[in-house]
Amino acid sequence: MKVGVLSFAHVHAAGYAALLRDMDGVEVVTSDPEAGSAPPGEVRGEVLARRLGVEHVATYQELFDQGPDAVIVAAENARHRALVELAAKHGVDVLCEKPLATTEEDGEAMVAACRDAGVRLGVAYPVRFSPAYAALRDAVRGGATGPVLTVAGANNGRLPADSRAWFTDPGLAGGGALMDHTVHIADLLDDLFGEARAEEVYAQTNNLMYEADGVAVETAGLVTVRYTNGAVATIDCSWSHPDHHPTWGGLELQLVGERATVEMDAFCQVVSGFDERQRTGVLLPWGSDLDGAMVRAFLYGTEAGEVDGDGPAVPDAVQVADGEAGLRSLRIALAGYASARSGRPVRLGDRTG
Amino acid sequence: MPELAVGLIGAGGIARAHLPAWLTLGARVTVFTSDDSGERLAAEYAHRGVRAAHGLGELLDSAEAVDVCTPTHTHREVALTALRAGRHVACEKPLALAPGDVEEMIAEADRAGVLLFPAHVVRYFPEYAAMAEAVAGGAVGQPAVLRFTRTGTYPVWSPWFADPALSGGLLVDQMIHDFDFARLLAGEVVRVHAHVRGHQEAPAPAGCVAAATAVLTHASGAVSHVHGVWGLPDAQFRTTFRIAGRDGVLHHDSAQTKAFRVISQGAAAQGEGIPAVNLTESPFLTELREFAEAVRGGPEPRVTAQDGLAAVRIAVAAAESARTGRAVETGTADGTGADGRDDESPEAPETQEAPENQEVAR
Numbered sequence: 001m002k003v004g005v006l007s008f009a010h011v012h013a014a015g016y017a018a019l020l021r022d023m024d025g026v027e028v029v030t031s032d033p034e035a036g037s038a039p040p041g042e043v044r045g046e047v048l049a050r051r052l053g054v055e056h057v058a059t060y061q062e063l064f065d066q067g068p069d070a071v072i073v074a075a076e077n078a079r080h081r082a083l084v085e086l087a088a089k090h091g092v093d094v095l096c097e098k099p100l101a102t103t104e105e106d107g108e109a110m111v112a113a114c115r116d117a118g119v120r121l122g123v124a125y126p127v128r129f130s131p132a133y134a135a136l137r138d139a140v141r142g143g144a145t146g147p148v149l150t151v152a153g154a155n156n157g158r159l160p161a162d163s164r165a166w167f168t169d170p171g172l173a174g175g176g177a178l179m180d181h182t183v184h185i186a187d188l189l190d191d192l193f194g195e196a197r198a199e200e201v202y203a204q205t206n207n208l209m210y211e212a213d214g215v216a217v218e219t220a221g222l223v224t225v226r227y228t229n230g231a232v233a234t235i236d237c238s239w240s241h242p243d244h245h246p247t248w249g250g251l252e253l254q255l256v257g258e259r260a261t262v263e264m265d266a267f268c269q270v271v272s273g274f275d276e277r278q279r280t281g282v283l284l285p286w287g288s289d290l291d292g293a294m295v296r297a298f299l300y301g302t303e304a305g306e307v308d309g310d311g312p313a314v315p316d317a318v319q320v321a322d323g324e325a326g327l328r329s330l331r332i333a334l335a336g337y338a339s340a341r342s343g344r345p346v347r348l349g350d351r352t353g
Numbered sequence: 354m355p356e357l358a359v360g361l362i363g364a365g366g367i368a369r370a371h372l373p374a375w376l377t378l379g380a381r382v383t384v385f386t387s388d389d390s391g392e393r394l395a396a397e398y399a400h401r402g403v404r405a406a407h408g409l410g411e412l413l414d415s416a417e418a419v420d421v422c423t424p425t426h427t428h429r430e431v432a433l434t435a436l437r438a439g440r441h442v443a444c445e446k447p448l449a450l451a452p453g454d455v456e457e458m459i460a461e462a463d464r465a466g467v468l469l470f471p472a473h474v475v476r477y478f479p480e481y482a483a484m485a486e487a488v489a490g491g492a493v494g495q496p497a498v499l500r501f502t503r504t505g506t507y508p509v510w511s512p513w514f515a516d517p518a519l520s521g522g523l524l525v526d527q528m529i530h531d532f533d534f535a536r537l538l539a540g541e542v543v544r545v546h547a548h549v550r551g552h553q554e555a556p557a558p559a560g561c562v563a564a565a566t567a568v569l570t571h572a573s574g575a576v577s578h579v580h581g582v583w584g585l586p587d588a589q590f591r592t593t594f595r596i597a598g599r600d601g602v603l604h605h606d607s608a609q610t611k612a613f614r615v616i617s618q619g620a621a622a623q624g625e626g627i628p629a630v631n632l633t634e635s636p637f638l639t640e641l642r643e644f645a646e647a648v649r650g651g652p653e654p655r656v657t658a659q660d661g662l663a664a665v666r667i668a669v670a671a672a673e674s675a676r677t678g679r680a681v682e683t684g685t686a687d688g689t690g691a692d693g694r695d696d697e698s699p700e701a702p703e704t705q706e707a708p709e710n711q712e713v714a715r
Binding site: 149150202205206210219221224226230234258259260343 | 494495496497498500502504544546548550551562563564565566568570573574575576577578580582584585588595597598599601602678679680682
C-alpha cells in the first residue's frame with residue numbers, strides 16, 4: 001500500500017510520516033512544495049523528509065502520479081480544502097488534519113467533493129482511539145452513567161507557534177486556541193452522544209497571555225455547548241500550558257451522569273521521575289499510540305469484535321471521524337467565534353448535522 | 354484575647370463545624386434555634402459550658418457577636434435583628450438570596466457600626482490561601498483562564514438545600530465559593546453564563562444528582578470556568594483549581610493531596626457532604642479566629658461584606674442565566690458595578706480592581 005503525506009506544515013506531519021515509514025506493507029511518499037513559505041528555522045520539505053528517511057517529491061502532482069492508495073493532508077488549516085479536493089479529483093481516500101477547514105463553506109465543499117468522487121474523507125481526531133475514551137464510551141453508551149448532565153473538559157497545550165508560526169496566523173489557522181483545541185473534545189462528544197447534536201454554543205475568549213508578545217489570535221477560551229440530549233459541556237481550549245513545561249499539554253474530561261460520574265485522561269499514562277545528572281524531570285509516556293491506531297483504522301478499517309481482544313464483540317467499534325463529523329465539530333468552533341464576538345449564546349443552524 | 358461571648362444561631366451541619374472552633378478560641382457560646390435542635394446541641398457540649406437560649410432576645414442579651422448558621426432564606430431576617438441590636442455578625446454564605454437583601458444588611462451593619470462578616474470558608478482553606486497569595490505575588494502573571502470544580506454529595510440531610518427558593522440551588526449555595534474565589538483572583542465579573550442540570554427541587558430523594566457549569570467573564574478579560582456537582586451518596590468531597598497566566602500555572606486536586614488515605618476498609622465508604630479537614634488547622638477555626646480578632650479591634654478580615662455581596666451578585670446572575678438561557682451582564686453601564694458600591698465613584702473601571710489586589714496580598 002502506498003500512502004502520501006501532503007505538506008509538512010502541521011506539527012503532526014513528521015509523526016505521520018515516521019509512523020507510515022515504520023508500518024509493514026506501507027510505502028510512504030511525501031511532498032511539501034510550500035516549504036519555502038515557512039519562516040526561517042522551521043524544518044520542512046526535502047530537509048525534513050531526509051531527516052525522517054522518507055521519499056519526498058517536489059510537487060503534489062508527482063505524488064499523485066505515483067498512484068497512492070491514500071493520502072494524509074497535513075497542510076495549514078486554510079489550505080486543507082485545495083488538497084482534499086485534489087485527492088478527490090484523483091480518486092484517492094484522504095485523511096485530513098483537524099479542524100476540517102476554517103470556514104463552513106470550505107468544509108461543505110470538501111465533504112461534497114469526496115462524496116461525488118466516491119472517496120473516503122476522514123478527519124484526524126486520534127483521541128477517539130484512546131483506550132480511556134473507549135472505556136468512557138462503554139460507560140455512557142452501555143448505560144452505566146445514566147443520562148449525561150454535564151461534561152467539564154480541558155484540552156490545554158503550549159502556544160504552538162514556536163515550531164509552526166502559522167498556528168497563530170488567523171488567515172491560515174482560522175483563529176487561535178478556540179479553533180485548535182475546541183474540536184478534539186467536541187468530536188469526542190459528537191461520537192459519544194450518537195444521534196444527539198450540538199444545538200447551542202457560548203464562548204468567551206481572550207489573549208491576555210500572549211498579546212504583549214504580538215500574537216494576533218485568542219490564546220484562551222471557554223466554550224459551553226448544549227446538546228439535544230440535554231447534556232451541557234464546557235471545554236477549556238486554552239493554550240495555557242507554560243512554554244517550557246516538560247509536557248505539551250493534555251486532554252481530560254469529567255462527565256457527570258445521573259448514575260455515575262466518570263473521568264478520562266488521554267495522556268496521563270506516564271512514568272515520572274527525576275534525572276539527577278541532567279537535573280531535570282523525567283517523563284516516560286507508556287500509553288498507547290493514538291495516531292498509529294487512527295491511521296491503521298483509516299487504512300485498514302476497524303472490524304467489529306476485534307478491538308476488545310478477549311472481550312465481547314463491540315458492534316459499534318469507534319470509527320475514524322468522517323467528513324460530516326469533521327464539519328459538525330468545525331461548526332461548533334465557528335459558532336464559538338460568533339458567540340465570543342456577540343457575548344451571547346449562538347444557536348447552531350443545522351441541528352441534524 | 355479576652356473571652357468572646359458568641360451567640361450561635363442554628364444547630365445544623367455548619368453550626369456543628371463552627372461550634373468546636375469557637376470553643377477552641379475560648380469563646381463562651383450560647384445556642385439558639387427556633388426548634389429544640391439548639392437545646393440538644395447545647396446539651397451535647399454542656400461540659401464545655403455551652404448553654405441554650407430560649408429566645409432570640411435572650412441570645413442577643415448574652416452575646417457580643419452572633420454567628421448566623423441558619424438556612425440561607427432566613428439569613429436576612431436573623432442577621433438584621435442581630436445587627437439592629439448592635440451585635441457583630443458572622444453569617445454563613447451566601448449572605449442572602451438577593452443582592453438587595455445583602456445591601457440592606459450592609460447598610461444596617463454600617464449604621465450600627467458593627468462588623469458583618471461573610472463566612473466564605475474557602476478563603477481559609479490553606480491550599481486556596483497559598484494559591485491566592487502566590488497569584489497576588491505574580492506567580493502566574495495576570496490570570497488569563499481559571500478553572501474551579503467542587504463536588505460533594507447531594508445535601509439531602511436538610512430538606513431546604515434542594516429547594517432553590519430557600520437555598521438558591523447548586524449555583525448559589527455551593528458554586529458561590531468558587532465565584533468568590535474567581536473574583537478574588539481575576540477581579541470583577543462583567544458577564545455570566547450558566548446551565549444547571551439534574552434534580553433541582555425539594556424533596557431530594559436519595560441518590561439524586563445535580564450538576565452545573567458556569568463561565569464568568571472578568572472586567573480584565575480573564576475567563577473562569579466553575580463546575581459544581583451535588584453528587585451521588587458515595588461521592589468523595591473533592592475540589593480542584595487551575596489558574597493559568599503568561600508566567601505560569603498553579604493547580605490543585607484535593608484527591609491528590611490526601612496526606613492520610615484509607616486504602617481499604619472492607620466495605621464501600623459513603624461520601625461526605627462537609628469536607629473532612631485535610632490534616633491542617635480547621636479552616637473554620639482560621640476563619641472564626643480572624644472574625645473574632647476583628648471584633649476585638651484587629652485587622653479587617655480578608656473577606657468583607659462587600660465581597661459577600663459581589664459573590665451573591667455573580668451567583669444570582671448565574672442562576673438567572675441558567676433560568677433564561679441568556680448570558681447575563683453584571684457590570685451595568687449606570688456605574689453600579691458588580692461590587693455595588695461605585696454609584697458615585699469617579700474612578701475609572703480599571704482602578705476598581707486595586708483594592709482586590711491589596712486584599713489578596715494581606
